[in-house]
Amino acid sequence: MRRNAQPTEFYEADNEFLDLVGLTPAIITWGHLSGRRVLLVEFAGCDLSCPGCDEDYTTGRRRVPTRTVVEAADSVSGGPPLRHRTDYASYYKIPWVVLTGGEPLRQNIVPLVRLLNDRGYMVLLETNGASRMPASLPPFVVVACSPKGSVHEDTKPHVRSLVYVAGEGELADDGLPRAVLDLPDPVGRPWPEFLGPVFLCPRRTGDPDQDRRNVRAVRASCGEHGWLYMPPEPYIRLDAADETVAVGGLHQSAGV
Numbered sequence: 001m002r003r004n005a006q007p008t009e010f011y012e013a014d015n016e017f018l019d020l021v022g023l024t025p026a027i028i029t030w031g032h033l034s035g036r037r038v039l040l041v042e043f044a045g046c047d048l049s050c051p052g053c054d055e056d057y058t059t060g061r062r063r064v065p066t067r068t069v070v071e072a073a074d075s076v077s078g079g080p081p082l083r084h085r086t087d088y089a090s091y092y093k094i095p096w097v098v099l100t101g102g103e104p105l106r107q108n109i110v111p112l113v114r115l116l117n118d119r120g121y122m123v124l125l126e127t128n129g130a131s132r133m134p135a136s137l138p139p140f141v142v143v144a145c146s147p148k149g150s151v152h153e154d155t156k157p158h159v160r161s162l163v164y165v166a167g168e169g170e171l172a173d174d175g176l177p178r179a180v181l182d183l184p185d186p187v188g189r190p191w192p193e194f195l196g197p198v199f200l201c202p203r204r205t206g207d208p209d210q211d212r213r214n215v216r217a218v219r220a221s222c223g224e225h226g227w228l229y230m231p232p233e234p235y236i237r238l239d240a241a242d243e244t245v246a247v248g249g250l251h252q253s254a255g256v
């Protein structure tokens, strides 16, 4: 099994550029956004470097102007979204941008989220929860937290869904993992005030037999404890030639 050898990196403040490894059109496969076409903004670097992490958040990293990310979102959604649409049908047409990584909160995401919200986009922010949520974060952000240890007390009130990753033999009596991705410390549980959905996702190992056993263990836990099943591929990356995003200084084929 590949071990994560990428370095741990800490907060970088920059108002104009973001350190990214990808701008990727994708279809989301989990939660209330399932089936939607989104732009994945994949942030470089992580503040935890979990030993069992299989994400490559280092290769191909580049500094990208914040404005370029907004233009990529327009490219994926077919143009800037209309604002202030209130009818039922149009709610489901509001385009979403997903900030993921790596760890997005390792960088200054506030200017990007402001630009996206002002243009009519909703934002799904995926975080490991170890960092404090910026106080000035605009309102149209939905936070999904995948705890790797404890969740920062100032971040907890912002979290709308929790995601745990687990495999066979890693589950405690409550059906959630004791620890995740080979980190030494126990992983935090949903706190008493948390009322949102809790997702459980099978751990990917690269070994097909082990991956099947992990899926079976997670499905059994969901059935017994009421957690929501998340597929091991939470996003389908769109890699057809006509899904190429070409904006400003960044030209990146989808899925790369």
Ligand code: SF4
Residues within 6 Å of the ligand: 046, 047, 048, 049, 050, 053, 054, 055, 057, 101, 102, 103, 128, 148, 181
């Ligand atoms: S927090 Fe997430 S991206 Fe960072 S090392 Fe852990 S699993 Fe990988």
